[in-house]
Amino acid sequence: MDAAKPLPAYLIQRYQGWKATTYSDNRAWYKRLASEGQRPRAMVISCCDSRVHVTSIFGADQGEFFIHRNIANLVPPYEPDGNQHGTSAAVEYAVTALKVAHLIVLGHSNCGGVQGCLDMCSGNAPHLEEQSSFVGRWMDILRPGYERVKAANKAEDQIRALEREAVIVSLENLMTFPFVADAVKDEQLTLHGLWTDIGEGGLEFFEPKSRSFQPV
The missing domain is CATH 1.20.5 (Single alpha-helices involved in coiled-coils or other helix-helix interfaces)
Structure with missing residues (x-):
C-alpha cells in the first residue's frame, strides 16, 4: 500500500x-x-464535524462513552439486507454487547451535511443527486425530515429546523431496530436527542410530547 x-x-x-x-x-x-x-454507560452518535467534541462537552474520560460519528449524526432505518452498515453495526454492538444504558443522538449548528441535504432536496445540489455520491445517498436518510421542514418553516429557518430533524429522524429510526425497541420497552435503555450550538456553547434536549427542543 x-x-x-x-x-x-x-x-x-x-x-x-x-x-x-x-x-x-x-x-x-x-x-x-x-x-x-470497556463498560461505557452511554453511546453517543454525533457528527464527524471536527468542531463537535463530545468528550469535552460532557467532561468525559476514556472508557465513559461509546462514540460513533458519521455525516450529520444520522441513523438509518433497520435494514438487514446483507450490505455493509457501519452505523447499524455500532448500534447493535452498543445495545446487545455493551448493554449501554443511554443512547444519545447529538446534532449541532452549522452542520455541512444537513446543509447538503437541504441543497439537494431543494434542487440546488445536482451532484448530490447522482447515484455515485456517497454523501447524497447517505443524506437520503434525512429526506423525511426535509419534507416536514419544508412544509412548516420559512426558507431562512429551514436549516436550523433540519438540523434538529436530523436528531428526530435518527431517534425514530432507532426504534425500528428490534433490539433497541425491546431494550427501551424493558427499561434497559433510554434514548436521548440533543442539539448543540457551536458558537454559543448551548445545549438543547428533545422533548417528545411537544416535539420541540428545550434548553438544558
Whole structure:
C-alpha cells in the first residue's frame, strides 16, 4: 500500500507529549481499561464535524462513552439486507454487547451535511443527486425530515429546523431496530436527542410530547 505515509511531525510531537504527561500520570488506569475491557454507560452518535467534541462537552474520560460519528449524526432505518452498515453495526454492538444504558443522538449548528441535504432536496445540489455520491445517498436518510421542514418553516429557518430533524429522524429510526425497541420497552435503555450550538456553547434536549427542543 504505497499511499500510506508516516505521520506528520506535529502529530508525532503531540503524541509524545500525551505519552509523557497524561498517559504517564494515569498509567494504571489505562492498563486497567486494557485488561478489563470497556463498560461505557452511554453511546453517543454525533457528527464527524471536527468542531463537535463530545468528550469535552460532557467532561468525559476514556472508557465513559461509546462514540460513533458519521455525516450529520444520522441513523438509518433497520435494514438487514446483507450490505455493509457501519452505523447499524455500532448500534447493535452498543445495545446487545455493551448493554449501554443511554443512547444519545447529538446534532449541532452549522452542520455541512444537513446543509447538503437541504441543497439537494431543494434542487440546488445536482451532484448530490447522482447515484455515485456517497454523501447524497447517505443524506437520503434525512429526506423525511426535509419534507416536514419544508412544509412548516420559512426558507431562512429551514436549516436550523433540519438540523434538529436530523436528531428526530435518527431517534425514530432507532426504534425500528428490534433490539433497541425491546431494550427501551424493558427499561434497559433510554434514548436521548440533543442539539448543540457551536458558537454559543448551548445545549438543547428533545422533548417528545411537544416535539420541540428545550434548553438544558
